[in-house]
Amino acid sequence: PVLVVDFGAQYAQLIARRVREAHVYSEIVPHSITAEQIKEKDPQAIILSGGPSSVYVEGAPLLDPAIFELDIPILGICYGFQVMAHQLGGVVDKAALGEYGKTEAYIDDAESILTGSPAEQTTWMSHGVAVNDAPEGFKVLAHTEGAPVAAMANKERGLFGVQWHPEVKHTPLGQDIIENFLHKEAGLPNSWDSSSIIEDQVAKIREEVGDAQVICGLSGGVDSAVAAALVHKAIGDQLTCVFVDHGLLRKGEVEQVKHDFVEATGIKLVTVDASDDFLSALEGVSEPERKRKIIGEKFIRTFEKATRQIVAEAADKGAEIKYLVQGTLYPDVVESGGGDGAANIKSHHNVGGLPDDLQFSLIEPLRTLFKDEVRAVGTELGLPEEMVWRQPFPGPGLAIRIVGEITRERLAVLREADAIAREELSNAGLDRDIWQCPVVLLADVHSVGVQGDERTYGSPIVLRPVSSEDAMTADWSRVPYDVLAKISTRITNECREINRVVLDVTSKPPATIEWE
Numbered sequence: 107p108v109l110v111v112d113f114g115a116q117y118a119q120l121i122a123r124r125v126r127e128a129h130v131y132s133e134i135v136p137h138s139i140t141a142e143q144i145k146e147k148d149p150q151a152i153i154l155s156g157g158p159s160s161v162y163v164e165g166a167p168l169l170d171p172a173i174f175e176l177d178i179p180i181l182g183i184c185y186g187f188q189v190m191a192h193q194l195g196g197v198v199d200k201a202a203l204g205e206y207g208k209t210e211a212y213i214d215d216a217e218s219i220l221t222g223s224p225a226e227q228t229t230w231m232s233h234g235v236a237v238n239d240a241p242e243g244f245k246v247l248a249h250t251e252g253a254p255v256a257a258m259a260n261k262e263r264g265l266f267g268v269q270w271h272p273e274v275k276h277t278p279l280g281q282d283i284i285e286n287f288l289h290k291e292a293g294l295p296n297s298w299d300s301s302s303i304i305e306d307q308v309a310k311i312r313e314e315v316g317d318a319q320v321i322c323g324l325s326g327g328v329d330s331a332v333a334a335a336l337v338h339k340a341i342g343d344q345l346t347c348v349f350v351d352h353g354l355l356r357k358g359e360v361e362q363v364k365h366d367f368v369e370a371t372g373i374k375l376v377t378v379d380a381s382d383d384f385l386s387a388l389e390g391v392s393e394p395e396r397k398r399k400i401i402g403e404k405f406i407r408t409f410e411k412a413t414r415q416i417v418a419e420a421a422d423k424g425a426e427i428k429y430l431v432q433g434t435l436y437p438d439v440v441e442s443g444g445g446d447g448a449a450n451i452k453s454h455h456n457v458g459g460l461p462d463d464l465q466f467s468l469i470e471p472l473r474t475l476f477k478d479e480v481r482a483v484g485t486e487l488g489l490p491e492e493m494v495w496r497q498p499f500p501g502p503g504l505a506i507r508i509v510g511e512i513t514r515e516r517l518a519v520l521r522e523a524d525a526i527a528r529e530e531l532s533n534a535g536l537d538r539d540i541w542q543c544p545v546v547l548l549a550d551v552h553s554v555g556v557q558g559d560e561r562t563y564g565s566p567i568v569l570r571p572v573s574s575e576d577a578m579t580a581d582w583s584r585v586p587y588d589v590l591a592k593i594s595t596r597i598t599n600e601c602r603e604i605n606r607v608v609l610d611v612t613s614k615p616p617a618t619i620e621w622e
């Protein structure tokens with residue numbers, strides 16, 4: 107692999123994704139990694155990420171110096187570039203001029219990692235520290251107003267560095283730098299794409315599972331669908347999928363799972379229609395945390411019951427269900443090196459709380475993948491496009507998009523309004539610009555309207571389109587007025603109960619993306 111050493115900002119994941127976009131496999135490791143540990147991983151190249159520190163400050167994270175002697179090509183980016191310059195004897199100090207945002211870089215030599223660059227290029231910078239002198243043996247390839255050394259190379263030792271951020275889209279020629287490093291300097295071929303991912307995973311799953319039986323819960327979302335399809339490709343009918351229909355999905359989503367998905371894959375699917383059960387448990391409940399709790403609990407109990415039955419049926423045939431598939435993605439498992447060098451491991455549980463006597467080993471075929479790769483794999487496996495490109499949708503579903511009590515009538519209204527909004531946003535080609543667009547029914551709010559000369563007293567629908575990178579923070583999307591107008595007109599025309607459509611113009615924070 108190519109190892110991306112994380113110096114503690116949010117850039118490491120972005121770099122790892124760009125490396126994979128260059129068709130080379132990458133993994134993220136914490137900056138506290140030692141030369142010995144690196145040798146064990148046997149990487150073909152290393153990239154040092156940016157980070158929030160200054161190298162000359164006491165306690166700043168540095169690299170095990172022996173790593174520079176391993177004879178593995180290394181590219182330092184931003185803070186990682188300064189670490190390289192500092193640890194190899196260059197002069198790194200507070201910059202005379204800090205550079206933040208768009209910055210012109212002047213290319214002194216368009217060679218090595220800058221091969222193909224024009225004499226000047228626009229870059230995205232974020233530094234208050236600069237490399238004033240490159241270490242001995244390095245050639246200066248570029249400078250900016252605030253950075254006497256903005257890019258450098260030591261071809262004999264295979265060491266390279268760049269002050270700006272080639273991984274961000276605001277550096278238009280950034281990907282060239284990453285590809286020059288990987289392909290030209292480190293000599294790595296294209297070897298990572300969705301068909302190679304599928305081939306790899308299928309082989310791994312077959313080897314691990316052997317002739318055992320496997321179970322997988324489907325949610326209607328991208329991750330569980332792709333995970334299931336991959337496992338099915340590997341072991342066919344040894345896989346049984348369980349889909350709990352809690353009655354809180356959007357228009358068309360149940361059919362998508364029960365028909366389109368099954369048709370595309372041939373997967374053996376057990377559907378549990380538990381909507382009556384969920385809706386009666388939710389009767390009279392309007393407090394959001396109570397809704398979430400009830401749905402979470404019910405979901406586990408329902409899944410458990412279905413699972414027990416499948417386990418029992420398998421046992422009757424002398425088979426044993428040994429594995430449970432989970433759609434965990436790479437961002438959930440990355441060990442990142444925070445400021446103090448301690449590894450911080452996040453783990454994600456989609457199906458928690460199964461009782462002790464239902465113990466399965468986990469299969470996580472998407473554990474090494476980013477979301478865009480999961481989508482590419484899903485497409486390659488022939489899954490329905492609406493499923494592969496589905497925007498994030500919360501587990502508790504429409505229950506937390508009805509502010510107030512949940513009834514079948516209210517669900518039907520919200521389903522219609524949501525379907526209209528989704529259709530019009532798609533027609534306008536905005537699906538991939540918008541992170542997600544919750545459509546919310548303020549069921550207990552009533553306002554006066556006039557439709558066909560008649561007074562109405564209906565409820566408002568809120569549109570909540572947001573842009574985001576990871577849902578941790580978000581901004582409201584500037585959807586064109588004519589698209590909003592169309593959605594508004596159609597919702598008030600087609601949903602009799604709705605006489606007002608409003609737009610949520612709050613970022614996160616202070617608001618959250620969902621209303622509940």
Ligand code: XMP
Nearest residue numbers: 498499500501502542577614618619620621
């Ligand atoms: P908030 O509303 O907290 O949402 O800004 C952040 C992201 O998480 C999604 N979300 C959930 N996803 N189960 C989920 O699987 C949940 O209970 C849940 N609640 C919120 C939300 O849609 C957004 O993408």
